[in-house]
Amino acid sequence: MAQDAEGGEDVPQVPKEEEKERKNRRRRKRKKESKTRTVRSNLLLPGPEAEKPQRSPLANNRLKTTKYTALSFLPKNLFEQFHRLANVYFVFIALLNFVPAVNAFQPELALAPVLFILAVTAIKDLWEDYSRYRSDNEINHMECLVYCRNEKKYMNRYWKEVEVGDFVQLRCNEIIPADILLLSSSDPDGLCHIETANLDGETNLKQRQIVRRFLELDSEFDPLKFTSVIECEKPNNDLSRFRGYIVHKSGKRDGLYKENLLLRGCTVRNTEEVTGIVIYAGHETKALLNNSGPRYKRSKLERQMNIDVLWCVLILIVMCLFSAIGHGLWVWQYGEKKPVFDVPGLDGNYLSPVLAAVYLFLTMIIVFQVLIPISLYVSIEIVKACQVFFIHQDKDLYDEETDSQLQCRALNITEDLGQMQYIFSDKTGTLTENKMVFRRCTVSGIEYSHDANARRLAMYQEADSEEEETAAKGGTLSQRNSVSSHQSIKVVHRSLSMKSHRRTGSRAEAKRASILSKHTAFSSPMEKDITPDPNLLDKVNECARSLEVMRSHEQPLSQLTPELSDIFDFFIALTICNTVVVTSPDQPRQKVVRFELKSPVKTIEDFIRRFTPSRLTSGSNSSSSSSLTTSKSMPRLGSSILSSTSTESTLLKLEEKLAHSPQMNNNGYSSQQERRAIGSRPEGGELRYEAESPDEAALVYAARAYNCALVGRLSDQVSVELPHLGRLTFELLHTLGFDSIRKRMSVVVRHPLTDEINVYTKGADSVIMDLLLPFDPRGNHQKKIQSKTQNYLNLYAVDGLRTLCIAKRVLSKEEYASWLKSHLEAESSIENREELLFQSALRIETNLHLLGATGIEDRLQDGVPETIANLRKAGLQIWILTGDKQETAINIAYACKLLDHDEEIITLNAESLVNRSLSDDLLLKPTAGNTTVGFCPLSPPSSSVHSSLGLVIDGKTLAYALDKTLEDKFLSLARRCRSVLCCRSTPLQKSMVVKLVRDKLKAMTLAIGDGANDVSMIQVADVGVGISGPEGMQAVMASDFAVPRFRHLEKLLLVHGHWCYSRLANMVLYFFYKNAMFVALLFWYQFYCGFSGSSMIDQWYLIFFNVLFSSLPQLVTGVLDKDIPAEVLIGVPHLYKSGQKMEEYQPHMFWMNMIDALYQSLVCFYIPFFTYYDSEVDLFSWGTPITTIALFTIILHLAIETKTWTLFHWSSCIFSILLFFIVALVYNVSCPICYPPSNPYWTMEKLMGEPVFYLICIISPVVALLPRYSIFPLCVYMLVARILWGGMRGKAKGCA
């Protein structure tokens, strides 16, 4: 039984009316309050209560992403379609036809095209909905184990039958069906590992813990005995947050955190069996609440088009007004003498000229309705869908390595790709591989250059390029896989997991999962096999040896020279200061009996108990240590610490602050070693590190190269294997995770050798350097080390390496105790928890002792410099917005040719707003200010100067630059620079920069990034591109397009962007032309029929002309035409500028096309007019040739516009013309009395027997298209000239 909070009390049977009232009240109530949800076990409440039908207000686990049901489809779909203004307009016109006074066509017929369009859209929606239904069904019918009260065991049930409050049991590699609170696990520590690739794309394993109190259960978890009540938040979409508490029968409360929640769509890994209670089901799960589906944006072209549609409306109104006035005058001229052909109204009275004019205005709107292209929107949608299809299918946008291809997530902005002006790129993971390779390090001021490692990397690079060559020739994946067996195993493993992903969650989830499924998570051999620097290796060995000696001789560790101890700590920090999880392929951890239970210190009593040197406590505790469970009030307490001899000694030592006695120490870890041997350690070093970020993995692998290997990580301890010393187990007291504000992470551990409490911190150099211990008297040496390290750090940055500083702090017991107190408060607070934890972390990460620094190389992705060069040639401005430090960013910029060495670089580093504005003013004068570094003399802006400027600005300065008062100056400066680099920028700043450029410069912006920190910028930009890289899927989820690699941007923009843009622009223009030309024919006729609104074109042709006869060729051209072949577009990036300048569709082009339409319609009207003038021709025998001519002209016009002819083009054109003749011929013999007023019986047949018909059909299109055809070769001349010119310019550049 599960209910929302306000309905918590059991409802007795109430009369229906009352119940209704209750419901109403409840609804009102729900709006106001009810911020929590209460979940109880469904197994409770037997008896009459259970008989009651489950009128649960909570969603069950049935997945329903369909929009419609069989009944609601029609009304709901129509309702949705009428949200589109154009549809309302067309229906309005069709309905206008039902008014007899103004009707122009047979009302039923006039409805036809509107219905056709609506039907096409409806069928499309229906099909989409049906496929959704099918996949829903598949997911709904997946099976999982749910506890059944009657059978008293877990039974197979469909996912859709799972309800909130049910108990679900999951096995290894099963997919989680709902959001489940973890209550029991086969894991000894009550852990459960899950893979969240389906949710966020991160392939590393995450740990989840069971609710604390249930850990102490000595027996198997029994759902029937579960009587606690869970209070938690209402369903929300925040994946990283879950709060609540569980109230036990005893009235005690435990907090619940996100670590306790298993999210739907994730996969259970490495854990044999877990059980939990369903908290959120179905659409209330976090996974589904996060699934927002494809995004809809409006492209620039469409915005421009809409303006022109408005122009069309205006033209329509003018034409109608003109006709109305004309008709009024026409009626008026006859005065009282009504001519026989002016038919009176139904009542026999003649209309007054004014009234006639008013009626006629409405009639004309119907007659001229075609001017607003009814099929335009549908056609555009179809064309875009096809364009998306082709982009998806492009082999060049497929990445073999990750087996992923381009993904269009926004379906309707393909043409924007062809109009980009600014690219804002993230650096890490976007330009670079985000494969971190350890390159060099410096420890206590001494640099170890790792030359051998560098040589090895160079070899990999060579091998890579060789491989590519062979891959290009042979083109198989096998060779790549054979590089390491480990990798291939991994691939297999991943593909296995991919399979299961296919069945999960929703389609989107599955899609996301499969993109990443083959990612080898940060562990290519290049990253793993690090050749150690011989010097450092020697020192490490020496250090370890002396440690061993010291230990065996009971010497205090402090006897180690500072350098060696730094080295030792350095590697310990590399190994343990992270969140890397050690796994072995696919094996759940065994359930082992544990002799020792340690946990992060959770309560103050815990701390006291552990560290108070009170024999009494230890004694009392050791008495109970024979059983694993301690008193109920202290969950997971490490009472057993105190039970073993080693703990005894620990306490002793704590008291005496002495070094370990060797014996005890030996005892300590030999026993541990024994234990671990049963545990997860697989043989032969086949350990896999699952890291949250690639840097972490790189560091761990680096440490392993120095024989300092991470072998196991539990929630409470980290095991490290060291040379000579063997395995050391650090008690992990706290992990203070990384965040982008602190820019560092720390672990608090107890050192097994010294038994001190150590804080190891790893973070960005700028941050760490500020947190270092103020120099004490003996700090002279320390100071030297710091400045040396800083020098090396700068050196690393110049080499383009990512730098991290490693620091350590030794905490005294008192310090730790006081910190712990506040930290525990922070941890246990339910509100404001994050904020308090942050503060708490800040408190402990001070007074650090610098150990050393590392330089990690993040290799550039393949083809990045070339891509950037090409995009640049295409006139795209490329800005790099990165959170990295300035030097690193500049170096990457040089490496990817964004900056040139002969380029002058303006660096803006300002401390305050005043300074910033000062420096800005200085820029206008050739002097360098104190805030401007590397400033160059500035000449007045000219093109030559533009290309030689680069702007580098850091985060602080950027904040000033983005200030309202300065943003214009900043932009004008940035515009004059060839490239702009923003370093140290926060995600918010990134998006602000993009927004600034987008809004102020009215430019088309594209943002590309791969990580969560790029999401805001991706969302702000006109087109957001996500890289489906190893950093997770947040960027991809927010993006409009997801590409596997940065280099794919080149083809996406230069080729597909150009094509999509030019195709669509041409099609839209053509649409306007076509409709205008057709309607103008009718308009000219009004001059010869007394502006009475009659049309010489049969209403069938009139209505179906757009939809049937002339639609196919333009669709084919819109989808398939290639104005310039792909190779040329890539080879001559210069051509991309046509899209940026909107050359294909400029405002004046609309009018040019209108004028052309005017001319063509005049020709098509007056040639038949004069030919048949003063003859016995009847209205429709004259109108039919006009229709034919118009069709010929329109199709030939398209033929001139078409640049390449494929079979589809030919057949669509021929098909259209044939279709017209067939329809006309059939229609004209079908019924002698139908279709008033035209009643075209035998018209076409008769016409086709007359030579004049053919003569007109030949001459009219020729004359109509003569101007366009004459200009056409000239246009092609220009195009060829541009290609040659651009190509030559490119070559000239290449030579220089």
Place this chain on the structure above:
Amino acid sequence: MKNKNSQGAQESPSRCPDNSAFKQQKLPAWKPKLTAPTVLSSFFTIGVFCLLVGICLILYARSVKEIQINYSDICLNCSKLRENSSNWDKECNCSVYFTLQENMLGDVFMYYRLQNFYQNHRRYVLSRSDAQLLGQDVNIQNSNCAPFTIYPNGTPMAPCGAIANSMFNDSIQLFYYLNSSTAIKVPLLKSGNSWWSDKNVKFRNPTSYNLSSAFAGTTRPPYWQKPAYLLDEEDERNNGYINDDFIIWMRVSAFPTFRNLYRHLRHTNQFADGLPAGNYTFHITYNFPVTKFKGEKQVVLSTSTWSGGSNLFLGIAYTVSGAVIVLAGFIITAIHLKLRKKKTYFQR
């Protein structure tokens, strides 16, 4: 389900898109080659073709003989009489004399021509009942004929609608003066002037044992002088709805100035080859008022060719556009030659 999944995985080991020409947008395609020779030759070919056709057409059109006589001016008395609708039952006759300078050989057609008569007015075009004209018994009150459907006394009009009501009802006869005193009636055919499909498919009289009973219970339209079944008393197959004059009138013309085929020459005796040159006279019974809408009436005699009537327009259009295209060809040639000389064109 597991099976299915594993199969699926085997089938799609890679997400690599197909390397098919269609999907990679590499379909074999023809690119129009726009070299100077192809463009220019297309210009010249089309131009010359148009010129030739144009000249042909002009020659043929000029061979057509045509005479047009405006009789609403000549029969001024009758026009004035008809201006007042109360005189509708007064007969008014009028003779128009003219001389043919040349023989009109071959088929000779007689047309009446109306000016400023807007048969193409929207509501006028609508105002008919095709079902009624097909002889079906329909309730014309619901048809488009309104308001020309029934009289106030309830009798329906046959045929109904404004088109039928305003039918041209002058009768024109042509006499040929063998000499200055004797005139013989030129034999003209009343039937065979309309479209075959109209006469045989679209128009049908109501079925009954005779025509007058078929129209029983209906009355003529208000402007008509006699009921529909008396349109041609001499020829059963040209009476009622299938009267050729009626059928032709019902085919509304495209322009306010139009001609309708009225009669064509029957080739007998003197007229075996057509109309010989000489003096003629039209005897016109003037019924159809045109002054109300400032219209004029003409009677036209004309021969025809395969390319239509005497209208020169099409020929001229071909000739002129042919000339323009050829001229354009020359201009483009000139530009091309100039550009080719200037080799630095592309190397700005």
